[in-house]
Amino acid sequence: MSDFVPNGVLCIDKPAEFTSFDVIAKLRGITHTRKIGHAGTLDPMATGLLPVFFGTATKACDILPIQDKRYLAGFQLGMTSDTEDIWGSCTKTGVTVPDRETVESALEHFRGEIMQVPPMYSALSVSGKRLYDLARQGITVERQPRPVTIYRLELTGYDPETGSGTLDVCCSKGTYIRTLCADLGQKLGTGGVMSSLRRTEAAGFTLDDAVSLETVAEWMQNDGLKGKLLSEERLFSPYPAIRLNPVQTRMFLNGVRMDLNRIPDAAKADPSTPWRIFGADGQFLGLGQAFTEAKELRLLKFFVERN
Known part of the structure; x- marks a missing residue:
């Protein structure tokens, strides 16, 4: 590998079916450098903003200020899932989905500081065991509700014929968006699951700062990353x-x-x-x-x- 180590932040628009580590591994191969880290893990099926740190910027990984995150989340009413999203084992409830006004009214219940029970399919640990490991064994354990804050929650699209819609969510760290979708469905009495997730803001950056892995590969065929990385200073803007x-x-x-x-x-x-x-x-x-x-x-x- 090259001795050249770029320093700074590169925001990647993560594609679906890639883990956050897959993105890091891909970038190591493309840029020929190993000193790379990232902030804010995204689930494989989620897309969107993944801030990646190069060189000296990797020092920021363990001292980042706590900042809000923003997502566009698709949801589907009229079904439930063991994972609270469409990638789990889904069951249709057969309940008629409501009109838009009813959904808007229910959303008011989730704005501000709320208590949220973490999903079984999560990386949290109970008695030293990851919840998702227990869930895969068919074991369900009691989880304590945790306070999270929903700063912004807007219904940006909704089809009353199908019960599918989209939420614009700005929330505190530790908020589970699929749990929010499931809780919305429970509040409406229809059941609900998350059908898509795209992160639009994190660590002081937005999707406007992000590029695709293909774009990075094109850069490396020309002038490399020179002039392309963002300053670590933006990570600490608060x-x-x-x-x-x-x-x-x-x-x-x-x-x-x-x-x-x-x-x-x-x-x-x-x-x-x-x-x-x-x-x-x-x-x-x-x-x-x-x-x-x-x-x-x-x-x-x-x-x-x-x-």
Whole structure:
């Protein structure tokens, strides 16, 4: 493989039937580099935004801020499934599906903070065992409801003849969209399953930032990834920013703790929140954190290669 390691974020529009790891494996082969990671696993049948990290950006995998995610989800009323989606064992309920107004009214119940019971077919563990492993053995265990937040829930399409529709969902981390579809069906008394899922926003990126694997392959036939990767800084957009002067930039790059009183805005920093650190030339250097008792700005993570 090439010694060249690109640094930054590449957003992939994941195709159906690919696992998130399949995408990583494909990119390793296309780009001839191994230092690649990703954020926010997508199920194989889901499509859409998968942020992929190259080089120094892989350092972000374990420190990403908690951000909302957005999906376009297809649902089908009038049936149930052991997996809460159409890829499981489905059973038609025979119940007449409602009109659009009734569906709209039911959706109000799911907006805001709600309690959601995780599905059996999920990666959560109970007593050290993955729920999906238990489910495949035909074992069902009690799961405790968990709080999740639905910030946006809009019915963007609905056919009252078939009971099929589409939801635009913006939600907190840990929300199961197929469970949302199943719970909607239960609320309506018809049963319901998720019929499709496409992620449109995650980790501060949108589908507008995403490209296909085929596009990446074409890039590698020409100029490679030069100029194509997005800055790691966008991953941390919820955090406030500090710009250092030339002397402070050198100190930060050398891991030197700095006096907060000598850094504009840093003295009033929230000690519980990391800061995006920019060098004198505007380059994103990494993350730092203010320790107000010690009156110091300390390094948390570098995102720049030091000479």
